[in-house]
Amino acid sequence: MPDVIDRLMSAINAHDQGALMECYVPEAVIVAPEMQAEGWDEIIAFRGHIVEGFPDLRVTVWDKLVCDDSVVVEGTVTGTHTGPFLLAEGEVLHATGRSVSVRCCWVFTVEHDLIVSQRGYYDQLECYSQLGLKLPAPE
Incomplete structure (x- = not known):
């Protein structure tokens, strides 16, 4: 099993952007419901946005x-949720x-023990309802 995934999860839980970036190739791509991030700068911004919204975020x-x-x-x-999201x-x-x-579920493509791409899926209805949001009723 690729060690890079274990390193990534540890970096996410430690909120360590440096260790996190060591898990990706420079041109890596992340696709998630909120946005797509391409390359280290966008990935750092994407991860920073999540931590800003949820500073105590943990992955199990x-x-x-x-x-x-x-x-x-x-x-x-x-x-x-203590910041903008x-x-x-x-x-x-x-x-x-x-x-x-x-x-949540994440699908990674790994080459030479580095992440090339990552696609993330989560139950948005579950998340949004826990945040107190309601879906609009059909007309």
Whole structure:
């Protein structure tokens, strides 16, 4: 199993941007519901945005599956929303003070023990309802 995924999860939990960037190739791409980040500068901005919104963010890994150069990680992200957070619709949600615990899945492509791409999926309805948001009712 690629060590880089374990290093990444440790760096995320430690909020260590330097250690985090050592996990990616310079031209890596992250795709998530909120945005796409390409290259180190955008990845740092993307990760910084998440930590700004949830400064106590923690990832708990449930399971990892490796198949050739692909790694799938399933887990839970927990944190308290005390700063601005970019929603998938492009709006910024200001601090609610609410705690979240959201199921997530990440799919990584790894080459030479570095991450080339990462796609993230999470239950947005679960996250948004825990933040106190409501979906608009159909007309």
